[in-house]
Amino acid sequence: MKKIEVLIVGQGLAGTLLAFELHLAGVSVRIVNNPKKSTATRVAAGMVNPLVFKRMTKSWMVDELLPVMKKRYRVLEELLRERFYFDLPMIKPLSEQETALWQERKTDERFAPFINEICESSPVDHVFKSNAYGIVKGSGYLKTGLFLDAAKRYFQQKELLIEADFSVQEDDFENRVFQNIQFNKIVFCEGHYLKTHPLFDFIRLQPAKGEVLQIYAPDLSEEYIINRRVFVLPIGDHRFKVGSTYEWKDLTDIPTEEGKNSIVDRLKDLIHVDFSIEQHWAGVRPTVIDRRPVLGKNPQHEHVFVFNGLGTKGVMLAPYFAKQMLWTLMKGNHILPKEVNLQRFYKS
Known part of the structure; x- marks a missing residue:
């Protein structure tokens, strides 16, 4: 034995x-x-965001988590001879109130590693007009x-x-x-x-179902993640993962028309560009209460x-x-x- x-x-x-x-x-x-x-x-899209936009705070333990995360994935990339973690900056369109809060945070040394700049216009085309655009650094994604x-x-x-x-x-x-x-x-x-x-x-586990789309949008920039009420994450070849939803009653891994429509509606409020939906997934997150x-x-x-x-x-x-x-x-x-x-x- x-x-x-x-x-x-x-x-x-x-x-x-x-x-x-x-x-x-x-x-x-x-x-x-x-x-x-x-x-x-x-x-999962595998996205990493060091900030919590809702209250404009740092993600829990981000200062300790990020260095360990990046070191470990780099070691595993060498071991497995595969590239699967990518650093990628993020654009957050801001309202007037959010802009004031971001400007305040930008002067706080605790946020310096994560706020790159605040722009008056979007760094990329096809994003709807906002008061300003916050650029996040330290963000990225894992090809899960x-x-x-x-x-x-x-x-x-x-x-x-x-x-x-x-x-x-x-x-x-x-x-x-x-x-x-x-x-x-x-x-x-x-x-x-x-x-x-x-x-x-x-x-006290409180699982939450989430749905994600893969879209093809050949005219949309792949240089940034775009994130407001829905994330748009470039994954290569003009493909993007877009999501997500939260559902606590239906805990199956079956995609729904309701979930797809929710994502598409929010996506159309964020970007104005032609796209086609190529895939639609659903999964259940192991979230604790x-x-x-x-x-x-x-x-x-x-x-x-x-x-x-x-x-x-x-x-x-x-x-x-x-x-x-x-x-x-x-x-x-x-x-x-x-x-x-x-x-x-x-x-x-």
């Missing part, structure tokens, strides 16, 4: 980044993934599908990936055995499926852990917290930040 240290269930963004952290640290690991289960990562596919090939070549369903109801779970592999610890990274997980039903990831050890099972709840900021969050999860698994005295520790959901 093969003995390993950590078994990971799920090869979405969380499971993939954690697997690499363990593998590169020399820890024996295997990933179990059911290819029939959908993952929000493949549908490309990344997961490259990681999958690597894991398969190293014989680290098992494509199968995993159930805690199996008799061998208590014995820490799966398909003739004995594991010391197990980490569940199953995205929105955590909502019905029998060992983690106390975590307090909008923070959830990491840690199950209170009843010493060998059972969770790494989940990355939500809409997953591309930026995953590398940093995968490292935190590594330390949690391998260092018995590592203390997780209270904001992400699953202990916050324990019943009092």
